[in-house]
Amino acid sequence: MTTKLMKTALTAAALILVQGTAFAQEFTFKLHHFLGAKAPAQTQMLEPWAKAVEENSGGRVKIEIFPSMTLGGRPPELVSQARDGVVDLIWTVNGYTPGLFPRTEVMELPNVYENDPRAANLALYDMFQDQLKQDYKGLEVMFLHVHAGQAIQMADSDVRAPADLAGKNIRIPTRTGAWVIEALGANPVAMPVPELPQALSKGVVDGAFIPWEIIPALKIQDQTRFQIEGADRTRFGNTTFQVSMNQARWDGLPDDIKKAFRDASGRDWWGKVGDIWRASDDFGIKVATDAGNTHVTLTDAQTEAFRQAMEPVVQRWIDEVAAKGIDGAALVEEARRLIAENASGASN
CATH class of the missing domain: 3.40.190.170 (Bacterial extracellular solute-binding protein, family 7)
Structure with a gap:
């Protein structure tokens, strides 16, 4: 290969590498929440979910998680941060903004939820489209869930x-x-x-x-x-939680990127989140009893x-x-x- 051809090939390879890197970082999202980076909510739920979205997108999506309100504000402000586009994604407690999600409150009620977070999450999924969605104006819900209960x-x-x-x-x-x-x-x-x-x-x-x-x-x-x-x-x-995206950001995404999020947030995932919180609950009570x-x-x-x-x-x-x-x-x-x-x- 001549020197000229070699330079041309190296230039082309470098261009492909740069383009590939840009392609891999085409869509970056900031996910803001109120607990610490080592809390099970992040390590066992948010991080695996984000990784699934990224893999579904073929590397075109990057989700950066910001715990402990590190992007500013207090937990009750997370919903407005998402609705106003200050951040792209949030994980928050619905009840931090009282009365804003009235229909979804049904899963918080005593003697409605009793002891099964998986079943409750699947019920939320089954009710969402027809009975709960209108609570979430300005937001595109990725998934809802409860914890193991109060x-x-x-x-x-x-x-x-x-x-x-x-x-x-x-x-x-x-x-x-x-x-x-x-x-x-x-x-x-x-x-x-x-x-x-x-x-x-x-x-x-x-x-x-x-x-x-x-x-x-x-x-x-x-x-x-x-x-x-x-x-x-x-x-x-119980308490209901949401992972939601700013509506305008969602509306501006191409269909294949939306599919990457939807495929990571399907009914099976809502049920699995219930299992995650049940296992975390079992671990938590063991920590307490081990402490006396x-x-x-x-x-x-x-x-x-x-x-x-x-x-x-x-x-x-x-x-x-x-x-x-x-x-x-x-x-x-x-x-x-x-x-x-x-x-x-x-x-x-």
Whole structure:
């Protein structure tokens, strides 16, 4: 090969390499969330999901994850950050913006969700297109999910009956959760979860309604002595979460890139997320008991006493959303039906 031909070949190869690199970085997205980089929500859910999207796109998509609100703001601002295009993607708690996602709240209600995150997530998937989607104006939902459900974690007090919570200050992230706490005779204290350890250590709250999963990430085992749940892992309501994209950013994507996201966010993934949160929950309670905390499982009778005390919350929600033209009773019926239909039994 002549020197001229060799230079031409090297130039062409370099151009192909540059073009390939540009092609690989054609679509970059910033995903912002409120927990730390080592929390299971990132390591076991967000990172695998992002990797799946990137692989589906043939390397054309890059998702950069920014934990712990490192792009600025507070957790309640995440929805507006996505809607306003400040960030491309968010993972957040729906209840950090109270009343903004009223239909989806059905999966937070006590005695609707009880103990099966996989079944609840699949129910959310099955309900989304026809019954929940209109909650999410300005957002393109990638997936919704719940965690394993609100358990009771107390700094110093054992709890075996609703009366044991009377007058206690209890942290909760959602308005429906606040109603549960009020129905049980306690005082709800709303705050994003990163603020919980300090609130417990300073006595601002006596406990929290929150799953076991968060124990290792925030070292809750050091601030509490009692972890309480109902029989058969029954919980006291739940929290809904979303991973969503700015609508304008989504609308501007070509169909093959949209498909990369959709293929990573299908029904099977929604169900798998439930399994991820169940496994994280099991690990969290082990951390607490290994630290010497007491894990209380209520008897069937004790669990029923809580169920009866919480049932008015369901009707309160039905009455409240009726003012917005929402048939809450129909949503409750459908959520219960689909949870039962999707129950695998494996996580009960």
